[in-house]
Amino acid sequence: MFPIEEIKRAAQEARITVINMIYKAGSGHIGGSLSCAEIITVLYECFLNVKPEEPLWPERDRFILSKGHAAPMLYAILSRKGFFEQSQLDTLRKLNSNLQGHPCMFKLPGIDMSTGSLGMGVSVGVGMALAAKLTKRNFRVFVLCGDGELQEGQNWEAFMSAAKWKLDNLIVIIDKNGVQLDGKVEEVMPLGDLEAKLKAFGIYVLNCDGHNVEALINSIQEAINYKGPAAVIANTVKGKGVSFMEGQSLWHGKPINKEEYEQAIMELSKCF
Amino acid sequence: MEQKPMRLVFGEILCELAEEFPEMVVLDADVSNSTQTKRFEEKFKDRFFNFGIAEANMVSAAAGMATCGLIPVVSTFAFLIVLRAGDPVRSLIAYNSLNVKLAGGYAGLSDFADGASHQSVTDLAIMRAMPNMTVLVPSDIDTTRGAVRAMLKHRGPVYLRLSREPVGSYHGGDESFEIGKAKILKDGKDVTLAVSGTLLPQVLEAAEELEKAGIRPAVLEFPTLKPFDSETLIYYAQKTGAIVTVEEHTILGGFGGAVSESLSEICPVPVKRIGINDCFGESATSYSELLNKYFLTKGYICQAAIGLIKRKK
Numbered sequence: 001m002f003p004i005e006e007i008k009r010a011a012q013e014a015r016i017t018v019i020n021m022i023y024k025a026g027s028g029h030i031g032g033s034l035s036c037a038e039i040i041t042v043l044y045e046c047f048l049n050v051k052p053e054e055p056l057w058p059e060r061d062r063f064i065l066s067k068g069h070a071a072p073m074l075y076a077i078l079s080r081k082g083f084f085e086q087s088q089l090d091t092l093r094k095l096n097s098n099l100q101g102h103p104c105m106f107k108l109p110g111i112d113m114s115t116g117s118l119g120m121g122v123s124v125g126v127g128m129a130l131a132a133k134l135t136k137r138n139f140r141v142f143v144l145c146g147d148g149e150l151q152e153g154q155n156w157e158a159f160m161s162a163a164k165w166k167l168d169n170l171i172v173i174i175d176k177n178g179v180q181l182d183g184k185v186e187e188v189m190p191l192g193d194l195e196a197k198l199k200a201f202g203i204y205v206l207n208c209d210g211h212n213v214e215a216l217i218n219s220i221q222e223a224i225n226y227k228g229p230a231a232v233i234a235n236t237v238k239g240k241g242v243s244f245m246e247g248q249s250l251w252h253g254k255p256i257n258k259e260e261y262e263q264a265i266m267e268l269s270k271c272f
Numbered sequence: 273m274e275q276k277p278m279r280l281v282f283g284e285i286l287c288e289l290a291e292e293f294p295e296m297v298v299l300d301a302d303v304s305n306s307t308q309t310k311r312f313e314e315k316f317k318d319r320f321f322n323f324g325i326a327e328a329n330m331v332s333a334a335a336g337m338a339t340c341g342l343i344p345v346v347s348t349f350a351f352l353i354v355l356r357a358g359d360p361v362r363s364l365i366a367y368n369s370l371n372v373k374l375a376g377g378y379a380g381l382s383d384f385a386d387g388a389s390h391q392s393v394t395d396l397a398i399m400r401a402m403p404n405m406t407v408l409v410p411s412d413i414d415t416t417r418g419a420v421r422a423m424l425k426h427r428g429p430v431y432l433r434l435s436r437e438p439v440g441s442y443h444g445g446d447e448s449f450e451i452g453k454a455k456i457l458k459d460g461k462d463v464t465l466a467v468s469g470t471l472l473p474q475v476l477e478a479a480e481e482l483e484k485a486g487i488r489p490a491v492l493e494f495p496t497l498k499p500f501d502s503e504t505l506i507y508y509a510q511k512t513g514a515i516v517t518v519e520e521h522t523i524l525g526g527f528g529g530a531v532s533e534s535l536s537e538i539c540p541v542p543v544k545r546i547g548i549n550d551c552f553g554e555s556a557t558s559y560s561e562l563l564n565k566y567f568l569t570k571g572y573i574c575q576a577a578i579g580l581i582k583r584k585k
Contacts, residue, residue, distance in 0.1 A: 058340075058341070062339075105339075105368055106368060106369070112339065113335070113336065113339065113364070113368075114363070114364070114367055114368050116363065117359055117360075117363040120328075120332045120359075120360055120363065120364060123328070123329045123332030123333050123336070123360070124332050124333065124335055124336035124364065125336060126329070126332075126333045126336065127332065127333030127334060127335060127336025127337040127338075127340075127344075128336040128337070128339065128340055129336075130321065130333065130336075130337060131336065131337045131339075131340035131341070131342050132340065134297065134318065134319070134342070135340065135341065135342070137340075141336075154326075154328045154329055154332070154360075157323075157324075157326035157328065157329035158329050158332070158333075160324070160326070160329075161323060161324070161326070161329055161333065164324075165321075
């Protein structure tokens with residue numbers, strides 16, 4: 001595991017990589033990619049037992065990016081870990097690329113499930129966690145969801161089933177940035193008391209600042225230690241790190257022009 | 273002839289194959305008594321998962337299981353697998369070509385009393401349209417047993433269409449099942465009766481009637497709807513010059529659709545599609561009442577065949 005400062009730096013570098021990728025691609029989801037930089041970095045640097053040189057290693061921990069539109073952030077971190085050449089990052093969303101607009105498991109090493117259509121990741125995680133139990137393997141399954149995504153009812157079916165089978169090898173992380181495509185989650189379709197809802201479904205719930213690396217590490221570790229299904233509500237900011245994008249639903253999936261691109265890179269680079 | 277509900281045949285063969293396929297797990301959504309996967313649960317409790325009334329979650333979890341080397345057999349009513357869980361079927365199972373077997377029970381009009389809400393007359397059109405999907409439509413005890421074994425051996429997503437009705441044994445106990453191959457049940461020269469699924473006995477009876485009238489029909493059965501055996505179809509289209517298709521499904525996009533598509537490109541001959549005429553079913557006190565109402569009968573098949581032969585000349 002890297003020292004904390006290194007992880008913080010890696011997350012910020014991944015943000016710059018994401019802006020570069022989406023600028024070159026001409027489309028892509030910036031806001032929800034930037035909000036989960038620390039979450040995905042912490043998962044890959046501190047928790048996920050994976051082998052980039054053997055991406056299908058059966059004992060590996062699984063990671064499902066249920067909010068598949070944040071694919072650029074996952075790609076940035078997977079390439080950094082050595083799952084594929086960094087030069088491929090420039091092919092995002094281009095014809096014949098392995099880097100599809102949303103993650104595709106049969107094209108890119110390191111993707112455990114193709115995602116994009118929202119609300120299915122927790123269910124897939126339930127299936128993988130059950131399979132681990134049945135085959136007596138010790139891997140863990142981590143699922144990253146968006147908060148807007150929880151409006152899909154299937155998530156709640158999945159939480160029910162995780163509780164039924166007491167899946168202590170399933171950890172759900174919710175990137176709670178509070179913004180979806182059409183506006184604020186609270187306005188488009190309020191989730192109500194998310195923590196109470198999850199608890200009522202039999203899920204152990206932790207809260208933390210999703211941009212605070214130490215807090216994320218502690219919460220995810222506690223979720224792992226808990227003897228049952230657990231969720232970490234990671235409070236984040238959509239578009240984190242770029243002043244004119246922060247908290248703006250406009251930046252859910254808007255292409256970035258040259259001027260905005262230069263401004264974003266400048267702001268993100270200032271932190272070093 | 274021995275008659276057995278197809279769902280019972282399904283439940284029994286799953287149990288029989290459990291040891292041969294140790295990776296197989298069975299998932300159901302609160303209808304395991306109806307689909308008869310309960311039998312599997314009773315014998316292999318560890319390998320059975322009841323997901324409750326939550327089909328999309330069940331299908332998605334099956335996708336996750338398949339990536340870990342298991343072979344999930346997902347069982348519930350056909351319309352629920354195809355439509356309620358249609359997005360995970362498409363986005364997870366078909367797109368990634370995962371090794372999940374989707375068993376759609378109570379298909380066609382076989383859930384006669386429950387009516388249109390529980391019947392399934394559009395599943396084949398939808399499943400055929402999914403890239404990577406193999407679609408199996410058994411007709412009797414033999415093809416059901418053969419299809420289940422074949423689908424477990426096959427690597428990749430399969431949709432298996434099952435009925436709740438009693439079925440006989442029309443293949444003399446021969447359970448051989450080759451995915452993608454039609455079965456030639458009767459050679460003939462005047463017209464081809466082509467059937468997919470449980471209306472097979474009606475078609476065989478119609479063939480007998482036609483023979484009595486001096487007509488020699490060929491009878492083809494297509495227990496695989498996808499990949500489709502165009503080769504056998506076209507051979508008989510050329511030989512007989514006219515095709516009647518028979519299915520317990522809407523005539524749009526199902527078996528009749530597959531036949532018409534194949535023929536129109538290579539060997540256009542007159543085709544009459546017998547099936548549900550773009551409408552929903554309804555409740556009835558027996559299955560046969562519905563078959564009569566929707567013209568899925570021996571008499572209507574004969575009439576269609578004779579009509580086609582006239583058109584040919």
